[in-house]
Amino acid sequence: MSLKEKIISRVGTDLAAIETALETNLTPYFSLVEKTARHILFAGGKRFRPLLMVFCARLCGSDNQNLYRFSTIFEYLHAATLLHDDLVDDAKFRRNTPVAHRVFGNETAVLTGDFLLARALTIAADTGLLNVISVISNITEQMSQGEIEQLHNKGRVDLTEQEYMNVIRRKTAVLIEGACQVGAMIAGATNEQTDQLKQYGYHLGMAFQMADDLLDYTAETDTLGKTVGADLKEGKLTLPVITALKNARTEDREWMLQLLQNKTFTTDDFNKFKKLLTIHGGISDATQKAQHYVETAKESLAVFSTSPEKELLEDIADYALVRRV
């Protein structure tokens, strides 16, 4: 049984309950909003963030009847940012399906994103916990600014590793961190437990995005659900490229820089680019760093005694690296 199958076998019931919660808590009054929201919400998402919230809450002993409902906060928020980010990045496909703004128009995608953001916050208010609400609104501030920073960095071939790390923290890690932290808060966990789960989520989120960025150079288009090399076409520098550029000798470096600045390339060019990423340690270095984040994530769970929930969270951390889609 693969790690993926092992995880799925233990979260099947929860996944079904989360799907139902995502359906019942959407409650738009206008059918076009519903159609657009459903397009992004029910297109094969893994419900990674809601699952994390639910399991972190359970790890802290919660049997709150509203866990599934509250977990939708993180999927709605995630879907809202996907709608806006796909538009901002001018993406074409997501999970092998045309992106929402190409199906329903830019206007509807923007406004449905706003609606989903608002739904997330309404449900956050229903937790009755002010610190939860502050976490959620803070996440939203960070994410919107992270995406703007990423946008602003496009085409910058001098992007540093530190700048890259800052962007993926804001763009990806804060939401996953928030899901884990809020799970603990809803459970009424101790400050130490909450802080450790926040750490777990942060490190997992960083590893998750680093792995995602690696896939753009290691996966095939069919499995990725979007065109490989998209980051390169957009002039978006990720860790493998930053590292390879740092390590490469003059000739290879010049060739890579030229490709990065042209943004048009043949399949052969792309294959050569990938080869150079490997030769100059970009792939291995980024993989090792992601692995390190996964280990730190798992170490953050040390404060908890062994339980099926803890084991699952450890497996999810490992899965961040082995996943191929």
Next chain:
Amino acid sequence: MSLKEKIISRVGTDLAAIETALETNLTPYFSLVEKTARHILFAGGKRFRPLLMVFCARLCGSDNQNLYRFSTIFEYLHAATLLHDDLVDDAKFRRNTPVAHRVFGNETAVLTGDFLLARALTIAADTGLLNVISVISNITEQMSQGEIEQLHNKGRVDLTEQEYMNVIRRKTAVLIEGACQVGAMIAGATNEQTDQLKQYGYHLGMAFQMADDLLDYTAETDTLGKTVGADLKEGKLTLPVITALKNARTEDREWMLQLLQNKTFTTDDFNKFKKLLTIHGGISDATQKAQHYVETAKESLAVFSTSPEKELLEDIADYALVRRV
């Protein structure tokens, strides 16, 4: 002294304090966000919504030190929707200035809107009042859906008065209603007081939007700060048109319908269209209805005894109709 001058003379100190609060509470970490947010925030806005919140709170006896800070919620929220709505409506100018998405790009406008929305919610969380947070997130749900509905209705020449009223309620009235309601909540007002100020805000908001829609047919481009006839060009039916279409005889009605469907027209056409709106009671009917909403708004204040705050709120209600910009 005009009504406008009378109002301004009494809110000058508050306006200055609100401006300062809008500056100090923005706190973006990224300069492009700040530039874009400032473009929409500091471009001559009247601070209508923050002022209403502050004065409703004072009417209910509040001396909360954070009133100005909390009042920024409503300007940030308003600015967020303006950024997204201008993009969605493909507007060119606002207050005689090119709209933000034309200056900074669509992407930055979308994401800065998200940031401002998130700032509003972070500050709402700082009130420490769960019911305030619920009101704010609810407003956001309503507004995004109202704008989608308006977008969806564009080009529909069979729009009914009821449909128009629903859209302007969601698009405009809920935010003004919310500002007044939240002012009462922050003041710890009684349920009756809160409900009456909510009613005041709702009716004022409806009148405000009806007056705004009238201006598109009664103002000059210079004073309006955007091109007159914009609604007509966008195929957006407002109350004067809905009423005139209902009242007009066959020939005039056909001519108006044709213009509405073509969406291109000369200045002569536009002047004839305006004349037909007058002849067939569109202007007078919409003016009377707006006036009725203003009266109902003022009547909602009956539960409060006479005070400078009450008098100001009454004057603001009257001003909704006489304003020309």
